[in-house]
Amino acid sequence: MNGGSVPPEKAGTVFQMKEYKGLLSWLSPVDHKQIGIMYFITSLTFFLVAVSLAMIMRTQLIRPNHGWLSSATYNQVFSMHGTTMVFLAVMPMLIAFMIYFTPLMIGARDVAFPRMNALSYWLYLMGGLLLYFSFFTGGALNVGWSAYAPLTETNYTMSKYMIGTGVDYWIVGLLLAGAGTIMNSVNILVTVAALRAPDMKLSRVPLFVWMSAANAVLMLLAMPALNTALVMLFLDRHLNALFFVPAAGGKPLLWQHYFWFFGHPEVYILILPGFGIISEVIPVFSRKPIFGYAFLAIATVAIGFLSFGVWAHHMFATGMNFTVYYVFALASMLIAVPTGIKVFNWIATMWGGSISFDTAMLFAVAFILQFTIGGLTGVAFATVPIDWALTHTYFVVAHFHYTLLGGTLFTVMAGFYYWYPKITGRMLSEKLGKIQFWLMVIGFNGAFFILHFAGLAGMPRRVYTYPDLPHLASINLISSLSAYILALGILVFFANLIVSLRKGKPAGDNPWNGATLEWATSSPPPPRNFERIPPVRSITPLWDLKESGRLPDTLPSSSRERDNE
């Protein structure tokens, strides 16, 4: 069942397709695949910038009393690292997967509103550029990615200690990008609701699509909370409103409530599509349908729903009454239950399957282990006294990098190795992939596991340097050196993306023997996605076809056959 008509050997890469040729085509894209590619490229660029900022931080922290960066510079570096990673790199990278693959996986020709899709992209790009423009205006954001009031008020940011309009650029940049994100959510939800292929019932929709839809609901309802907080802050700064000015009765804690009412769903926004990628990759590389499809779908919805009820666990240190503590601590621990069961679902899928450890699968397995560690420290933090002791230390930094880097970023890597052939028409090099994988696993765990101990030893986060107290020097040295290994792994990844585009093996329609509809068309897919959409009778339509003998089984299915570069 070849969707495209070009035989794989002759297939060019996506950039050689005539529809995507010329500057004009890249300035006026409406095809969800082209916009998806633009999201990929832009978010990867911001990712590289944020990684560079991280390397600057780790270099500054490599030894105690290091006088390389001033505290003022360091404040900007960590604030911009966090903001960029969350809003301009990882979230848009996940959105890129969502808008590229959701229509393909449900057998649609495009998203529901292609031009609104383009608008989302431009808003995201312009928001990101505005944010970075602040570096040229006297200083970027320097109050952390969570921008706690009243530190963001003009009397602090315009004092002799900090000058800068960084906060203003941050507000406007995030408002723009956030508007784009809300449009993304509407687009994805309407696409999934209205454009599914005729026999693609909701009970047959791939899990990636389920999780994208759940994610879209979270973005739809969480982003406006950030927007409310941002406009309140903007009015404080520009019209002298008093929302967060304590002297006039304003409540800085209201900022924290609103920010985290957005912020906690946001961390699920940063992981749910990743869960979706894992739920596609693991069955394909285990040659088994996913275990507990319905449960995974429902658990995702449950997690999404619960995530709106736990925000105050970020505020345990602000002093609240005990009922509030109990409610939020319990609710937070409750989320661990559906999440934990998901982990068992993935393991059960692998159990007894014939697993092939291609790079995508390696990243998926490493994700499960690392995310579990991040999940466990998360449950620890939900315990109020532990939070009191460890909040605002490097234990927090270690915890959320285990979920966001060891978790989400690893799922993204799995996604790239799995889907790059579909997007570009070429395979990524498995050899480079394995080098990258080991560099990243060693580098990441080396850099961040040990930071738990820095936190336990009392090292606060967001400080530009630290005194030579016992253990801190060696912990930070190990962490920084490992971070360089991690960065090297990331560079290998970028090299692979570029080299494979020229030298990679042509992918063919379905190099991994995938089961879902995106593999039923050519790689790269033609502008309208499909010539014919195969019948959908279960969650694995392409495997059904093969079983019924209607799909020529000429596809290589083990990694050894394929890996002869």
Place this chain on the structure above:
Amino acid sequence: MSRIRLAMLLFVASESVFFILLIIAYVVYHATTPSAADAFRYLDVPKTGIFTACLVGSSFTMWRAGIHFRNGARRAALALLFTTLVLGTAFLAGQGVEYVSLIRKNVIISRDLFGTTFFTLTGFHGLHVFIGLTMLGTLFGLELKRGIVDPLRAVDSVSIYWHFVDGVWAVIFPVVYLWILQ
């Protein structure tokens, strides 16, 4: 359900969160700061009540316009659409008059937390009314020249937005104006 309708409903859901949080901010500050008493002195409840009636009435005319469009009574529908436009504009004008009189009495956004929360909440609502009026005006103008391919859907989606804007005011009015009456 049409795609446009679903999209508009989702968008409105998102906007609701925005307004709910602004309203909560108003309530929190109103309940906890003494400056809330100022509100009682400066707001003209009966006058705003009249303009509120305009806005609620415009929701009614919008609803009727939709029904007429569906039944093919185009002229009646256009007339009702125009009435909606007039009533909405009256509300916005009323808000303008109210702002001017408040500012004359030096009730401004930087005066105290009442000013801050009041102008933010009603200002953002006013902005949404303005956007709604732009949509209504565009719809009216285009339909007058028969420039809309699918007027039914267009009217449907604009009216969802318009009812939403009215619905928000139906919460703001009691919270901001009636609360101070007791």
